[in-house]
Amino acid sequence: MGRVTSSAYEWSTRHSVLTNARRTAALVNVLSEEDTGPEAVAEVLRAYGERGPLTLTEAEVSALREVARELRTVFAADGTDAAAEALNQLLARTPGALRLSAHQGGTPWHPHLDSSDEAPWGEWFLASSCLALMVLVWDQQRPPGGVCAADRCTRVYLAQGSGMARRYCSRRCATRSRVAAHRARS
Numbered sequence: 268m269g270r271v272t273s274s275a276y277e278w279s280t281r282h283s284v285l286t287n288a289r290r291t292a293a294l295v296n297v298l299s300e301e302d303t304g305p306e307a308v309a310e311v312l313r314a315y316g317e318r319g320p321l322t323l324t325e326a327e328v329s330a331l332r333e334v335a336r337e338l339r340t341v342f343a344a345d346g347t348d349a350a351a352e353a354l355n356q357l358l359a360r361t362p363g364a365l366r367l368s369a370h371q372g373g374t375p376w377h378p379h380l381d382s383s384d385e386a387p388w389g390e391w392f393l394a395s396s397c398l399a400l401m402v403l404v405w406d407q408q409r410p411p412g413g414v415c416a417a418d419r420c421t422r423v424y425l426a427q428g429s430g431m432a433r434r435y436c437s438r439r440c441a442t443r444s445r446v447a448a449h450r451a452r453s
């Protein structure tokens with residue numbers, strides 16, 4: 268891939284549906300840890316392409332944490348229908364209407380469900396997450412993700428590819444569970 272092509276590729280993939288959905292899962296996970304503060308949240312946002320100074324307040328982190336708790340219901344839903352219902356509950360609370368934004372040329376055109384580009388973080392998190400997860404349900408007709416099946420792990424993950432259904436947040440949890448199951452049998 269040439270330089271121009273690869274930067275054009277990066278330009279669009281950085282804002283793809285899958286990237287947004289992955290950011291949602293990462294934020295739900297970091298916000299479910301009690302000691303997560305503004306800097307840890309900003310770090311995740313930056314890792315997913317957010318630019319600028321990113322100075323969040325404790326109050327904004329609390330608002331994000333509340334939304335993360337609600338978004339978890341989509342990941343915890345049992346089956347496609349339940350995931351769609353959970354998403355509908357949350358979509359009913361986004362301010363809408365659906366609009367396109369390119370953030371004054373700073374990004375490719377992409378859809379937004381929040382009230383404006385200057386919407387509060389909590390509103391943005393709910394709207395952008397619902398939008399991405401909704402497109403995944405639409406496109407794949409399956410739950411967009413799940414909650415890790417490993418003992419004492421509550422992290423969420425995103426369903427990926429078309430292979431075997433995923434059950435764990437990480438390779439580490441999958442291995443840990445396999446070892447535990449093996450011990451229990453022997």
Ligand SMILES: [Zn+2]
Nearest residue numbers: 415420436440
């Ligand atoms: Zn796990």
